Amino acid sequence: MKKHVVIFEARGGSDKSKYGYRRDTYPIIESLKARGWTAEVIFYSDENRGEIYRYTIDKADAYVSRINPGNLKDETGYFQMLRELVHQGVKGLPHPDVMINYGAKNVVERLKGTALVPVDVYCYYEYDELKNQFPTTLAKGERVLKQNRGSTGEGIWRVQLKDPKKYKDVAEIPEDAVLKLTEALDNHVEEKTLGEFIEFCYQYLEGYNGLILDMPFLPRIKEGEIRVLMLRDKAVSVVHKKPDESADAFSATLFSGATYRYDKPEQWQEMVDEVESSIPMLQARLGGYALPLLWTADFILDTDDKGKDVYVLGEINSSCVGFSTNLELSENIADEIMNLIEAESVINSRFPAFRI
Template sequence: MKKHVVIFEARGGSDKGKYGYRRDSKPIIESLNKRGWSAEIVFYDDAHRGEIYRHTQNKADAYISRVNPGNLPNEVGYFQMLRELVNNGVEGLPHPDAMVAYGAKNSVERLKGTDMVPEDVYTYYDFDALKENFPKSLLKGVRVLKQNRGSTGEGIWRVEVIDADKYKKTIPLTAKLKLTEARDNHTEEKTLQEFLEFCIQYLEGENGMLLDMPFLERIKEGEIRVLMLRDQAVNVVHKKPADTPDAFSATLFSGAKYRYDKPDQWPELVAVIENTLPMMQRRLGNYDLPLIWTADFILDTDKKTGEDKYVLGEINASCVGFTTHLELSENIADEVLSLLDAESVVNQNWPAFNR
């Protein structure tokens, strides 16, 4: 073994510290150093892709991807490089295809029908599908439409038909909508036609898509984010939106209040995740679980039993942060070395199991 790990980052973005890199990357390096391994941060850009590839392949046993694809002008070259590294023996944490499978918004739709996702969830990949099907969704009530890219609530819209009682069978393109964006909870009014045309921007380019979900009123009680280290829940963040009439965003920027809990304070939710993991892996491509990932949940009420249930709203697997619990770098380093040790002795043509 070379006993070296490369941590990929992208320049820019709101997740960086004073010197341009993520504040929670250096603790990973320090924790690896304590275990006799070296590590470094490499900033990816397309212009130096070949040089970065050769450096990583020659020097590293593994990479850890901490790049938000939204911070890259074009993510295609980055994912191509990661696939080449994995194909040539560098361990991918996570594998680039796992990053796409878990991190894309359509991962929620692919899990519908499980204990975490209701059937009333749809993904649109082109304008014709959006125009045909989204008005039908609006007949059922208030919806949330999420773009595949972006962060901190950008391009996540709560969509409510004004005077909805007037429309029984169809919602015309001239119907007025009240729109609230999760980025800052600001509201706008557009006709359905205007909003559909506005959403074309979210369907363009590589991996363009929109996720259509029912709006859950109990978001007012808070969104629950579970931070996972592969198959272990290690932290829970309860994010309560600002106490204003239109607020539904759980981002700090929008005024949400955060509370940090231990997983054992949420035993029912952790049990739901653990019980669903095998099915989640199968439905999302049978890849190894990402090294660090999160699952966001909102409380709902089961119409049949009247009991609480947790609904999955989103999975994040690209560049999950843990700045409020930097001690988790110790767990991360242990998991990285355990994984690489297993990879060094097991023939991957006949693996013992998939985690």
């Protein structure tokens, strides 16, 4: 065993310190050093992919991927390299297929009908699907459309009818109906006809992993979104993210003016218990993969038909989860990295415990 970990990052982006790497990367390196291991940051680029691959094979037991999806123009080459590293025996934290299966917006659609997600959720992969079905779902009430790519609320739209009374009893909203559209990026409001908006959304369906998630708007988002930070199968922190008080605000990002409160898991015990107890179901529904090292599940409060509070899953993030407000978690993360690598070292790679 080499007792060395490579941490992949991308150059640039709003998630970096003045020294170029993520603020919560250095604590992981220091915590590993305190345990007799070493670690280093490598800034990935497609141009240097071959050299980075050879270096990692030679030096590292594992990699930790800390690249936000939006910080690479195209993830294809990066994911190809990660897959080959895993194939050659480097432990992937996480494996790229885990990032895709847990981090894509269609996770919510794949979990619909469970205790975490209502049945009124759809994914569109083709333009015709969006054009034919969205006017019907919009007739049920306000919706939220989410693109698969982007971050900080970009391409996440609250969709309202400007004159809902006009279409009160219709089964399908006509293309000339005027919409009020609020983007979660900064809570700005636009107006488009339904036909214009559907044409606009075509961009979200283009390219690799293009899709749109369609789910009901939950008014209790104004009470706040609840993010559970998971270290493998245990909740380690909860963030309560309350949108700005302005009338149209629904975004729970700091960039859009939301306020964050950081709580202990036991302050949200009922929800945490539900997440942790749902893990076997999550793994089964999402391909049987090993859990990501760090991942988050975002919930919005809703009310069921009996008047009881329920938590609805809005999305899962697993590609590059930060913990800059809980830097002490680096100790737990370092322990988990070491334990995973040491466990893998005694398993025959031809017959792994999990699919990957």
